[in-house]
Amino acid sequence: MDKTILNHYFHSLFPIEKGTVEKITLAFHYFELPKNACLLEANTISTETYFLEKGYMRSFILNEENEEVTTQIYVAPCFVNDFLSFFKQHPTKETFQTLTNCKYWKTGLTNVQSNFHTIPEFREFSRLLLVINYDKLNDRVIEMASQKAETRYLNLLKQKPDIFQNVSLKIIASYLGITDSTLSRIRKETSKM
Amino acid sequence: MDKTILNHYFHSLFPIEKGTVEKITLAFHYFELPKNACLLEANTISTETYFLEKGYMRSFILNEENEEVTTQIYVAPCFVNDFLSFFKQHPTKETFQTLTNCKYWKTGLTNVQSNFHTIPEFREFSRLLLVINYDKLNDRVIEMASQKAETRYLNLLKQKPDIFQNVSLKIIASYLGITDSTLSRIRKETSKM
DNA sequence: AGAAACACTTGATAAATGACAAGAAATTAC
DNA sequence: GTAATTTCTTGTCATTTATCAAGTGTTTCT
16 A cells, blocks of 8 residues: 555655655555544544545534534645644544545554653654644634634635545534534625625 | 742652752752843753743734734743753744843753753653643644634633733733634623623 | 732623524435 | 425524724833
């Protein structure tokens, strides 16, 4: 199997020698999931870390009214993780679900731990992955707290335009923290501009 | 200087042998700041990591209208960091400011890096610190996207009751993503219940 | 002590968004 | 290919929250 995209992702985030990257990705295994499949279910413990090579997916939780609240939309290529569940071996709060057919690479916690403690570059990479994800989430909190729905929509449209061709508006709306009716109206308004 | 609280914080997050913790905190230095002082200014590069031993502080950004948006409220004891700025040596987006007199321990990036690469338990601790902070932020995004202001206020009141005695309502309001007038009305309403 | 700045509340009104329901359009299933 | 299901839009109306402005009380500064 061709690990070009996976290997390149490591390179792009932190400069690692080619041989070292290959050593790191040696224990990554390929698999695929069809559309609307479940990668990781709520209330289970995440035992693997996933690299999404191709496709779109999301994570969501159920609120008190049993409505699905989309917490994240993932666009390949990227790592997909419930960090707390994986590293602390806690049950997940969220469910991870494919939105299109998806291609993945996965590896287990044992392998991650072994690499983390023996390969300095992998340590740096791991930390950077967390730091970058933290920063993105922080930006999203700021946006949620200080921008109105229309601005958040326009930002998303600019940052991840392709999700609008691959993810239902209902899911995008719940990711933006609004109802699908409101998103529909916002789209109508902004398309005039 | 007494590093009891600092050392204990390491223990509480991840089980580390006493001697190892003392080795880790050896290069942490004590300092204090008065109320309304600036710990870390926007557009500078964070060169140190901070442990807040006592006091209250916040981070904030300026939005387009030059209004301060509080991004985080910190209650001792906890680590206070701009992760991206510190680990990637990028300029900060946020300003970190004391809200009361504060007591800190700090150490530089060189020391963190040295510990990270030589002390396995410190690596685990560092990752856990990031993971836990990521998870908290994630919970906040979910709350912002799915709960109304009154619910968010009541949750905050339950989780960090003491900030209401130590932080101005204006700052708490902007942390909740609402105006101070709205917070004032919510408090009036909920106090009747 | 007095002035200035700040924090908090409250009123009136407007804007943003949600709730619910119905219908059209697209997709999926058999 | 048709029925069933889901997605998206739109209308009406209710709720939530913002805006602006005024007034009171509190802190800070000199």
